[in-house]
Every structure is written in structure tokens, then in C-alpha cells.
Amino acid sequence: MGNIVTVERQILRKNDDIAAENREIFRRHNLFVFNLLSSPGSGKTSILEKTIEKMVPKYRLAVVEGDVQTDLDAQRISRFDVPVVQIVTKGGCHLEANLIQNALKNLELDQLDLLVIENVGNLVCPSNYDLGEALKVVVVSTTEGDDKPLKYPKMFRVSEVMIVNKIDLLPYVDFSLENVRKNALQINPNLQIFETSCRTGEGIEQWAAWLAEKVETSRSGN
Amino acid sequence: MGNIVTVERQILRKNDDIAAENREIFRRHNLFVFNLLSSPGSGKTSILEKTIEKMVPKYRLAVVEGDVQTDLDAQRISRFDVPVVQIVTKGGCHLEANLIQNALKNLELDQLDLLVIENVGNLVCPSNYDLGEALKVVVVSTTEGDDKPLKYPKMFRVSEVMIVNKIDLLPYVDFSLENVRKNALQINPNLQIFETSCRTGEGIEQWAAWLAEKVETSRSGN
DSSP, rough: OOOHHHHHHHHHHHHHHHHHHHHHHHHHHTTTEEEEEEESSSSSHHHHHHHHHHHHHTTTEEEEESSOOOOHHHHHTTTTTEEEEEEEOTOSSSHHHHHHHHHHSSGGGOOOOOOEEEOOOOSSSGGOOSOOSSSEEEETTTTSSSSHHSSSHHHHHHHHHHHEEEEGGGGGOOHHHHHHHHHHHOOTTOOEEEOOTTTTTTTTHHHHHHHHHHHHHHHOOO | OOOHHHHHHHHHHHHHHHHHHHHHHHHTOOOEEEEEEEEHHHHHHHHHHHHHHHHHHSSSSEEEEEEESSOOHHHTTTTSSSSSSEEOTTTOOOOOOOHHHHHHHTTTTGOOEEEEEEOSOOSGGGGOOOOOEEEEEEEEETTOOOTTHHSSSSHHHHHHHEEEEEEGGGGSSOOOOHHHHHHHHHHHEEEEEEEEEEEOOHHHHHHHHHHHHHHHHHHHTT
């Protein structure tokens, strides 16, 4: 298996080079970019919708949608007046930096303050691929069990933010906010944590305020 | 990228060879084997627990647990009096046939009727890896959205069974049993579908009865 590992390393090194180029492009345009990650069905697209509602029109926002097969998520987002680029990986389990670089050709980067990349639903593979984003936001929902940070640690280690979503379902599931916090901070003590419900809107304000501050900083060229 | 695709194909071919060996081993021992698949937090381990409760002691059952990092699931299963072999993939996003073949060395196959493989939580990558199992069972929970079969079609195409889990949460989520059935059958018209709640026990009886029939057939050498 030695050979195979070598090949994987080369792919990752290549990816890191392209990610560095992407990062330089984003910096040049004072564009704040985050990568939204989770397993399928945690509510990435719902959080994206709520984020768009809060950020537009104050900030100029665009979306890159990553999906294995369909453009269902891009269709959901298309009801907003924001540019959306759909990447269909055709079975691929994660986005890579070159896919993002190609997608950027369809966007007017000078006309944007914030770019959100919604990754393929997968709590494992995307954690290995830097896209050039400023930060990774991992979403975990209350229906998935509070042990997820321990079971899929790399994703929580490489993320700067964890959003615990679907807190409206807390009365009906075996899930402890205290435990998920403890488990996540054990993996990554610097995690910024938000608790949200896209159904009730709870917690969205706090997340959006935090994000706005990041966008402001980036827009001012710092 | 031509080279890389070639390498992947070689890995898959090798995997298919080992999977064929596994299948022959299972056949020789009249052992029924299924592979339990889903995204993280859909309730694979809970369904496994309920399945063990129904099948033991009538059938002699063992479990192979696949996890990225921890042995938390194996610990949960260890309260039952069944052999459990834990595979930790150390970041790997799926199980492969050679990992299963190694795990088999820890089991007395002649003393078993049923082997359950709980795969890594991932709705994408494991769909590409035959393990030699008799069938794949994909679990989707009512909190994940009824569009999942369309968005992750390969997993539903290669599975013989879909279990829709957490139906006790239906009153609190935007999920239609009718839609998920329709979407799944559009991808794979032959899917056998069960609807379960591990909290209330609803639907477990039907699933276990269906499974018992499969085990009986396998045990009789057919």
C-alpha cells in the first residue's frame, strides 16, 4: 500500500498549492470566505438560508454549492437574489481547491464581501481538503448524538466554529448541549460555538453578528 | 488526473477480489452478513442494538464495528453477550474488504449465523466498497430530510434495504414518508423499505422478521 499513500500525499500537496492560490485571490479582493461542513441532513442549507437573510443586503454575498449529484440545494438558494455556482462532484465525496478555483470564474469577486461554500454532506473526507477559505464551520444537529466530535475528531479539529443546530428538537432527543460542548472542546479548545434552530430562528442573530464582524474586518483589508 | 483515476480503479479491483474471497468464506460457513450504512447520527448503532435484542438467542450473532477514531460503538454493543470486533480506520472514511477479512480472524465463523458490519458514518464513500456481504442496509433518519436518496443516489442504488429511522420525530420535522419512499424508489425500484423508531420500538418487529427469514435461508445453505 506504500505507493497508494504516496499518490494521496501528492494529491493533497497539489490541493494545498491551489488552496494557497485561492487564499491569495480572496485576500486581494478583501473577500471573506467560509466553508460549511457537516454530515448529510444536519441543516447546512437551512443555516445558509438564514445567514443570507441576515447578511443581505448589508453585505454582498455569493454561494458555491457542492453536491454529489443534484442541484437541489442550489435551487433552494436561487430564491434569493445572490449569485450561486453549483459544483456537482458526480460521486466525489468532498470539494477540492481546484473545483473552487474553477467556480470562481463565474463570480464577480470585486462585487462581493462574503462567499459561502457549502461542502458535500460528509463529516470525514472534506476535513482533509483546504479550499483556501478563511475558516471552516462544522454543523452538528441535536438529532445526531452528542458523541459526534469524539467519533469524527478531525473535522472538529480543523474547524474554527461549531454550530449546534436543531435545538428546537432537544425535548425529543437524547442529546446534551453540555456534553457536545465538552466533547468538542476536548478535541479543539478554541472552537467558537453557536446553538441554533432554523425553525424558530433561535441563535441565528448571535451567529450572524459574529460573522458580520469577520466580514467587516476582511472588507477593511485586515 | 488520468493517473489518479487508474490508481483508484486498481484499488477498487483489488478490493473486489478480496470481497469475493470474503463472500466465499461466508457461503462456506452458511453465514448471513449485512453491511449497515448511513451518515453519522442516523441511528445505525441503535438499530443494531434493537436487532441484537430480537435475534439473540435464537440466532448466533457477531458484530464488526467500523469507526474513524473511537470504540464508543463497540463499547455500546459490548453490553450484549455477542462477539464484537472493532476496526478503527484512523481517519479512513469507509471500510474495505481486506479490513473485514482481517477482522474475521477474530471470530469463530462456524459458531455464527449472522454477522453485522456497522460501517463508518458516511453516505458517500462506503457505497463504492463491496465487503463480500449479502446485502447493504442504508439507514436514513427523519431528521435528515426526505431528499437524501436523490442527493446521495449511489448509496441507495447499491442497497437492498432502506430503513427510515426516528419516525417518532415525524411530528416535529419537515419530512414526508411518502416523499422519501418515492425518492428512494426512483433511484432503486427494488428497495425493501422499513420504517422504525428505536425509541418506541415501532417497526423493529417487521425488520427483524424479514431479517430472520434471510438468516434461515442462509443457514439452510441456500
